[in-house]
Amino acid sequence: MGEIFKDDDAAAATSAVTASSAVPTAATYLNGPILVIGTGLLGASVGLGLSRAGLDVRLQDPSPSAQQIAQDVGAGTILKSGETLSPELVVCAAPPDVTAAAVAQALKDYPHAVVVDIASVKSSILNTLLADDSLTAEQLTRYVGTHPMSGREKSGPAAARGELFVANPWVITAHDTASERAIRTARSLVADLGGVPTYMDPLSHDHAVALVSHMPQITASLLASRLLNAESTQLALAGNGLRDTTRIAASDPRLWIQILAHNAPQIVGHLEGMREDIDRLISTLHHPEANGALLDLAELFGEGNAGHARIPGKHGAPPQSFAVVTVLVDDKPGQIARLLKDVGDANINLEDLRMDHASGRPVGMVEISVLPGKEAELEAVLQKLKWRVVK
Amino acid sequence: MGEIFKDDDAAAATSAVTASSAVPTAATYLNGPILVIGTGLLGASVGLGLSRAGLDVRLQDPSPSAQQIAQDVGAGTILKSGETLSPELVVCAAPPDVTAAAVAQALKDYPHAVVVDIASVKSSILNTLLADDSLTAEQLTRYVGTHPMSGREKSGPAAARGELFVANPWVITAHDTASERAIRTARSLVADLGGVPTYMDPLSHDHAVALVSHMPQITASLLASRLLNAESTQLALAGNGLRDTTRIAASDPRLWIQILAHNAPQIVGHLEGMREDIDRLISTLHHPEANGALLDLAELFGEGNAGHARIPGKHGAPPQSFAVVTVLVDDKPGQIARLLKDVGDANINLEDLRMDHASGRPVGMVEISVLPGKEAELEAVLQKLKWRVVK
Incomplete structure (x- = not known):
């Protein structure tokens, strides 16, 4: 075609x-x-x-x-x-x-x-x-x-x-x-x-979205629903891990009900696979001191590592690890803009940016992703300009 | 104390x-x-x-x-x-x-x-x-x-x-x-x-981290492990939903094995709860046309919405929806820095920032979170400066 x-x-x-x-x-x-x-x-x-x-x-x-x-x-x-x-x-x-x-x-x-x-x-x-x-x-x-x-x-x-x-x-x-x-x-x-x-073809499409779109949505919703009865002292310990993992749980249920109902046959297989893994994990965690228990856990996390590594990166390129330069900034207007202007003036392309400001934080940690090899140059420039580069 | x-x-x-x-x-x-x-x-x-x-x-x-x-x-x-x-x-x-x-x-x-x-x-x-x-x-x-x-x-x-x-x-x-x-x-x-x-107290701590730290890690790893045997044409459709949901699946298995083994009793209850939900979801999806099936799905996603809304926001404040201003920028050095300098000059605090550049994208979409009520002001400033504000 x-x-x-x-x-x-x-x-x-x-x-x-x-x-x-x-x-x-x-x-x-x-x-x-x-x-x-x-x-x-x-x-x-x-x-x-x-x-x-x-x-x-x-x-x-x-x-x-x-x-x-x-x-x-x-x-x-x-x-x-x-x-x-x-x-x-x-x-x-x-x-x-x-x-x-x-x-x-x-x-x-x-x-x-x-x-x-x-x-x-x-x-x-x-x-x-x-x-x-x-x-x-x-x-x-x-x-x-x-x-x-x-x-x-x-x-x-x-x-x-x-x-x-x-x-x-x-x-x-x-x-x-x-x-x-x-x-x-x-x-x-x-x-x-x-x-x-x-x-x-239509069925290949449905299989693909079951995996890369519908399963993440279901997983995020299942995890987020566990927070419903949590104590607020527990939730106060939440970090970026929980936030990222549940972000799409905020999506509109009305649309998702229809999507799941229409694509049910393609989703069920993945859910059954996940249930098998959870069953195995529950058995393992009931007897964590048993022979083979730790190997079982290692396999689960190892498979997670390997699966994650397969997600393609920017520009359809193979997944790429960027180098990260971390800078502490005060949490007040203009600070981050000033920082990023300095990054721009250094003529180094910003590949990604992550702002990490947890509960009660008086300052913000900004992680700037650049192409590997560019980080030392950028750190030197920023330190010269008196930024608090975290090493 | x-x-x-x-x-x-x-x-x-x-x-x-x-x-x-x-x-x-x-x-x-x-x-x-x-x-x-x-x-x-x-x-x-x-x-x-x-x-x-x-x-x-x-x-x-x-x-x-x-x-x-x-x-x-x-x-x-x-x-x-x-x-x-x-x-x-x-x-x-x-x-x-x-x-x-x-x-x-x-x-x-x-x-x-x-x-x-x-x-x-x-x-x-x-x-x-x-x-x-x-x-x-x-x-x-x-x-x-x-x-x-x-x-x-x-x-x-x-x-x-x-x-x-x-x-x-x-x-x-x-x-x-x-x-x-x-x-x-x-x-x-x-x-x-x-x-x-x-x-x-130690046990309350262990219950809290089981929920807000260990369960997100397990969930991300379980989801990412499903990608292990996916076709690359399927993975090419991956968006930010999958990326965010699986980000922490890249964590070091050696540490996590020990954490899970030590906190097994506190984790198992949450996993069993999740297995119940998955069981229910699998039954529902086997007969999505049955009476009550859609209501079941609505409950799952509704609980996900409600649980997600309980995660505290920045500065320990109640979860807050920021207003988002979206700008299209060319993917070349200095563009984002220039944009953010203009945001800073407008003296509007940037609460969060998200860069969205999917596979093959010739331009980047930047989402700037500001306090609700500030978005119209910021949009006006940026449009005046010839930025392509997405409405």
Whole structure:
């Protein structure tokens, strides 16, 4: 499928970024009009990004207020009831539960349009569409499932951002009978929003997100739920480990219920694997003095080390350890900015930055990640400028 | 116990920070000499912080190279074999497995010294000491267990930092027969290193860390170990959710094996609770269309939301939602520094900062957290300066 497009994905993503600023400066791949059905966070973000790129975007949502907010934030123009429209593309951004029905309706309502959905689960939706006798073979050729790997812990059109998709993978899960035009149009949508097109079949996609997205969400929620009855003196000892591990437990339950229900078969296997590991761990911890107990624990943590090391790093490069320079700063306005200006003046690229300010802390510890080999240079510069570099 | 000290903990912590810079500027609570037994990450960090505060620190470790590196990084002076010493305080920074034995030996070797340990588990060590017939009642009065809530994903003396403990809770778990002098000395150690003294009994401590430290570690390792056999196309879809949830899975297995083995009784209950939840979730996901299934899922995620909301925020304040201003920056040297200088010039305090650069991304998304109410002001300032503020 990659051969349909001669241009380079990275270049396309970059030009789309330029196009997404207020004044369009590059041609879009899509021509429009585009109809976005469902104006929550993702639908409104799609509308916002395409509108800023200069495209004619129409909006439709069963909730009049969601539709109105989406229009107000600049995601497009509300489609009036009874208005006729012949869209090039319909983007179904409905919740997973109603996505298949919305896609089917759009394929019938707009006989010339390509219809894509952007739900986080793909097989269940495709299977529902394939089993729908009211759809013709021609109609199905115009459908392509997609899933942008972008999101926020917030929801709703007010939280929409046209740049939400920039440089993130956007999976295109074309089925066997999807037309070349439909696939090309889906890919144009991704390119115009700055996403990185990634091709997978629907079931492979569902297996992948079960592992890299749904399992982390479940794990974070399971862990966070254990804090419900904790004493506050216990919680006062919480550090960054607990904070990082539970951060996504703040996500919207309504969406996650649907995602889990739709992707249940792919998730259950991973959960059963985790239950086996927990069973083994519980037995081991009941008799930590038994022969082999410590080896068992070593295996668990060793596997965790090895699994963690496989997560790819920045720019799709292999996981990379950056060198970290740590600086103590007073917790008052402008300190961190001043520090980072000094880092910038040293002309050393900041790869990542972590601020660590625990409960009751009068000062902040700032960890600056730079490419290995750059840390001594940076430390010398900062010490010369009287920063308290931690060694 | 808090009444022993008239001074204010926060003020003590601040003065200790000042004292820990290169030139001592404030008197220390300890007088020295201090003997640090065990010069790994934590022991060497204790030595480094106290040495910088101007105290006489001696070092001892069964590994000649660890001892030498600790001395080289400035943690103190190696205690020569046969040298006599009458320390005010002995800090046992040995691994949990050998801590009780090291404490017992130190209580005998140094009849005038207070002896503290800094292991991450407290009851098992105290119980071993109480059951040790070779120790007299007088010797036990000189022992106080402590646990600094500080650490790094690195280990060994080369990674030591004198500021490791600054403004983090440092739990003091004095047993019933500990003398006032011993407790006061332990507290002086904490204050001289800038930690926040927190008093708990040993078992309450062990329950607390099982929940806020050991369970996150186990959960992260269990989740990360599921990635071991994943395909790289699956891992290419990984986002910040997976990265955050598994970050601490990179920790040193050798230390964690001992911590888990020593704190097994306190951990098992939480693990059993988690297994129950997973069992329920697996049953639910086997029949997601059954009555009550979605309600079950809603409960799981709702409890996760509620548990997560209980984690205290910065400065020990109740958990606080900061307002987030998002800016797109090109991924080249100096951009982020320039941005943050502009934030600083606006005189708006940066509460937190998150850099989000996924695989293949040509630009970076920077999320700046500020106090709620400050975001509109900051957005206006940044837009005026031509920054691409994401709305």
